[in-house]
Amino acid sequence: MTASARSRPRFAGALLLGVPALALLLFFVHPLATVLWRSVTDADGALTLANFMRLSDDPGLPRAAWHSVAIGLATTACTVPIGLVVAMALHRSRLRGKRLIRGVLVLPMLAPSLVLGLGLVCLLGHNGLVHRLTGLPTDIYGFWGLLLANTMYGLPQATIIVSAALARTPARHYDAATSMGATDWRQFVDVTLPRLRFALLAAAFLVFTETLTDFGSAVVVGGGYRVLAMEIYSEVVGQLDFAMGATLGVLLLAPALLSVWLGRMAKRRQDSGDASPGRPLVPAHDLRRDTLLGAVTWIALLPVIAVVATVAYVSLVKLWPYDRALTLANYMAGMPDGYGPVATSLGVSLLAACVGTPMVFALAAGLRRAPVAVARPVQFLASLPAAVPGMVLGLGYVLTFNHGPLSPWLYGSALLVAACSLYHYHAQSFLTMQTGMRQAPEALEDAVLVFGGETRHVLRDAILPFAAPAAVSTFFYLFMRSLVTLSGVIFLVTPELGLASVTVMRLDENGFLAQAAAYAMCVVLAGGLALGAMRLLLHLIKDRRHVA
Incomplete structure (x- = not known):
């Protein structure tokens, strides 16, 4: 094997680890540090304890x-x-x-x-x-x-x-x-x-x-x-x-x-x-x-x-609590914003799951062969979001991305809401993926490399067959949690970007309980369908393994 061939797996491994780690720094550590910094500074940016x-x-x-x-x-x-x-x-x-x-x-x-x-x-x-x-x-x-x-x-x-x-x-x-x-x-x-x-x-x-x-x-x-x-x-x-x-x-x-x-x-x-x-x-x-x-x-x-x-x-009542006649109007013309907030929530959740699952997979795969000095701090950062309340992270996103070079592309966008949801629930997703990858024997990875395989072949042939159930679980976990989250996104919604969970809260505040209940049941139904799809996929993977 030539020197360039030996260097390719090392470069690919560094890329696997580097890209999700940089995203973790940008979309989690940076907003969290911004909140901490804002709590100890005044309007001019000078350090102070006056806020406390x-x-x-x-x-x-x-x-x-x-x-x-x-x-x-x-x-x-x-x-x-x-x-x-x-x-x-x-x-x-x-x-x-x-x-x-x-x-x-x-x-x-x-x-x-x-x-x-x-x-x-x-x-x-x-x-x-x-x-x-x-x-x-x-x-x-x-x-x-x-x-x-x-x-x-x-x-x-x-x-x-x-x-x-x-x-x-x-x-x-x-x-x-x-x-x-x-x-x-x-x-x-x-x-x-x-x-x-x-x-x-x-x-x-x-x-x-x-x-x-x-x-x-x-x-x-x-x-x-x-x-x-x-x-x-x-x-x-x-x-x-x-x-x-x-x-x-x-x-x-x-x-x-x-x-x-x-x-x-x-x-x-x-x-x-x-x-x-x-x-x-x-x-x-x-x-x-x-x-x-x-x-x-x-x-x-x-x-x-x-x-x-x-x-x-x-959700089926005409005008709660005064007119309890049953009707489907709340699911039709009675919805103030139509199904727009539900569709937006589904789109944001799908985006968080589609982007988050490969990122978490890459991070967990990159850590398998990373040096201890690198693996320990990255492991700590990847698990840290579990300790950060969604509202604190969402506030950090407002303080960080409302201004700055990325604000024209990110602020008020579905991508930013999806990123907030992803890194709010990053820890459990990462730990689930890492647990699944532990089932893949390192000797199998070595065998793929010895026979001339590259990093993509290792991921496809040695790791993914063992980590597939964890990847499916991670995808649907991110989708379902992003669909129902409220605290993490309450500061990020705009008039043009309405989410179902926030719409339920707004309608409840204004006394439109029947319409709020209709939106809530749409979310429950979407979550139930996602759960059913996850169980079906896991069952198919299990059956395929038995056949193999």
């Missing part, structure tokens, strides 16, 4: 910070135990209807978080369905409404994390406990809980972070219970005070960074357990256990069903 000193001038800001922490802790305390019960029902019972349980769990993930708040308002608000049917006074606004909305939104994520840990717990541990005469309760206390401790911690930190940084539910059902995300929105949109918005963003960023870091540590400890879990546990028949787990699970899922069903019902 102003926090004590408004008593509402410290109160909002405390409210954010309080609702985060309360939501975590409610969500994690319920997620544990639901995961136990799915993996440690003979309960029937598990597919239906999983289907209900998916519902909160198919729509922006504000849709759950919208459903709560239509169900339990002052003029909600319950009040209209029974005459009972109902008031869902404030702390308890936020707690219920955030618990419903965080429950699927907590259940997924705990379920993954339960699936990795080998049956031999329970066989040994049974042989020693341990009861089912002792096995739960002495075997299951110790194996789940890090997963429960990871779920707790994830739910806390999501709740702390959520904007959608807060803006709909928060009422007078102000949280930091609402204050950031008010400072930037209401008062055009970008300096205070950036300062509040840094204040929101600090606990989110700490929470995500602790969550990552807990997840690494969990993943460092059995590399080969062995035979999975098949739960024995136990009517009392299954009845108890099933009852708690369905009681926990009932609010999700009721809220989503209420949104679907309201």
Whole structure:
């Protein structure tokens, strides 16, 4: 092999790593640094702490910070135990209807978080369905409404994390406990809980972070219970005070960074357990256990069903809540902007997925052979977006791309919104792709190179066959999360670039709940179709592997 031939793989590897790394610096690190810089400078660009000193001038800001922490802790305390019960029902019972349980769990993930708040308002608000049917006074606004909305939104994520840990717990541990005469309760206390401790911690930190940084539910059902995300929105949109918005963003960023870091540590400890879990546990028949787990699970899922069903019902109502005659007008002439916002959201989401998946694939592939001194900082940067709230990143995009050499091409464009969505959800996409690529043996890459293959042949013949499921999952994850995001794009929409999630919020603010519900159900339907397509593709890939 000539020197030029040997240099080609090294150059291609550097290109694979360099292009996505530069994009990460431009579209993530730069906006984040801009927010940090803006929080410690005045209008003339001089360093100052005056912005942070102003926090004590408004008593509402410290109160909002405390409210954010309080609702985060309360939501975590409610969500994690319920997620544990639901995961136990799915993996440690003979309960029937598990597919239906999983289907209900998916519902909160198919729509922006504000849709759950919208459903709560239509169900339990002052003029909600319950009040209209029974005459009972109902008031869902404030702390308890936020707690219920955030618990419903965080429950699927907590259940997924705990379920993954339960699936990795080998049956031999329970066989040994049974042989020693341990009861089912002792096995739960002495075997299951110790194996789940890090997963429960990871779920707790994830739910806390999501709740702390959520904007959608807060803006709909928060009422007078102000949280930091609402204050950031008010400072930037209401008062055009970008300096205070950036300062509040840094204040929101600090606990989110700490929470995500602790969550990552807990997840690494969990993943460092059995590399080969062995035979999975098949739960024995136990009517009392299954009845108890099933009852708690369905009681926990009932609010999700009721809220989503209420949104679907309201979308078919002529004039909520005064004229409840059923009609399809809200899906036709009743839509103020037609299907434009839905089409724009689909286009932006498709752009984020089509651009993001190859970029994440290239970054993960480039890191496989990168030197440790290069791989470690790039790995850190690629995982860091998980700790940055979407609202902080979106504010960074406004401060960074509103002016400067790139603003004529980027500001107010679908590309910028797609980039914000991509790098908001970059961490999970990258980690999913990296996990998939670990299935590809390095010896196979070496064999392709030895037989004269170039980097493109290595990617096509040695890596892609193993990473294909991860690539499909990454594509649809980026598509679906970009479709439902609100906090990351709330500052980036323009009159010419309307998104469905933002349109739902605007219509709700103006009292057009039926039209808002119609847009929300369009998003839910699009997300459900995308989820079905993802599962079909993964199934086809699995069948093709079996045939091969």
